[in-house]
Amino acid sequence: MGVTFDRLAELWDKNTMMLLRWKPGEGRGETGLLWAAAEAMELDALTLKKQAMFEEQRLLLFKYDAGKDGEKKPGGTSVHSKWKSSVASPKGDLEKIVDVGFPAVLNVTLCLHAHAHTEMAKAKVRHDASEKGEEPPKDTTHPMPDDFVQIVGPAADAHEAYLAGCNWWTETLDSFYGHPDENLTDADPEHHASADDEEGADLA
Incomplete structure (x- = not known):
């Protein structure tokens, strides 16, 4: 019951509904996209997990999951806010990949x-x-x-x-x-x- 409730609660948590839409021809596969996102946010890539991937629409929906003992707000900033800032001003590999005009977080x-x-x-x-x-x-x-x-x-x-x-x-x-x-x-x-x-x- 507890696990089910936690998974349900995730659906209302912006840290579990981050979006990365890549530019045409700039797909990297799930691992490459998550690594680029992690690099941009200065996070351990293993804390980012795919929720869903839509190849035809060039969209990766992913979440932050640091585990039970992980920090929910690294550096005092919520991860989804950090991701929005990263998309707005991309650096490194993310700059080559991301469509900056597309929303960074799914709005329920x-x-x-x-x-x-x-x-x-x-x-x-x-x-x-x-x-x-x-x-x-x-x-x-x-x-x-x-x-x-x-x-x-x-x-x-x-x-x-x-x-x-x-x-x-x-x-x-x-x-x-x-x-x-x-x-x-x-x-x-x-x-x-x-x-x-x-x-x-x-x-x-």
């Missing part, structure tokens, strides 16, 4: 907003088609909400990459709760509220 609240926005847009398309007595189109691209575009940028490939991270998060959360996607916005309201408070001040 933004994922939930984007999910709800997309589901509402799909529902409207289905409703409009039903009103006309037509079949709804199978493949429809829906515009993303303004806050999503502001943080992720306007590029469609960046949207696809960020949503790949969001989908990983929602699917992982869903595996703990056993809820269908439509209930995700109601899951663990206490954690969600605290995440909202923190991320509202720091959406990027």
Whole structure:
């Protein structure tokens, strides 16, 4: 039970949702990317662990894990904050690799907003088609909400990459709760509220 709770709690910890999107042609494989990130943050590379990797979207989602006795905030700074600074001003191998225009940390609240926005847009398309007595189109691209575009940028490939991270998060959360996607916005309201408070001040 304790292990399960710890793994669930991780899904609301920014230190477990760091993002590295590499430039086209600059992939290094999982180990190479983690070593570049560790070098930039002056951390032991073994403390960084892959959460998920999306080759097509050029995205690595990773976490900081120093073990039970490890420091959570090296140098007095949270690891995800250190990573954001490293991405904003990359040095060493990271400078050659990282897409500096892509967010450095997955924003849980933004994922939930984007999910709800997309589901509402799909529902409207289905409703409009039903009103006309037509079949709804199978493949429809829906515009993303303004806050999503502001943080992720306007590029469609960046949207696809960020949503790949969001989908990983929602699917992982869903595996703990056993809820269908439509209930995700109601899951663990206490954690969600605290995440909202923190991320509202720091959406990027």
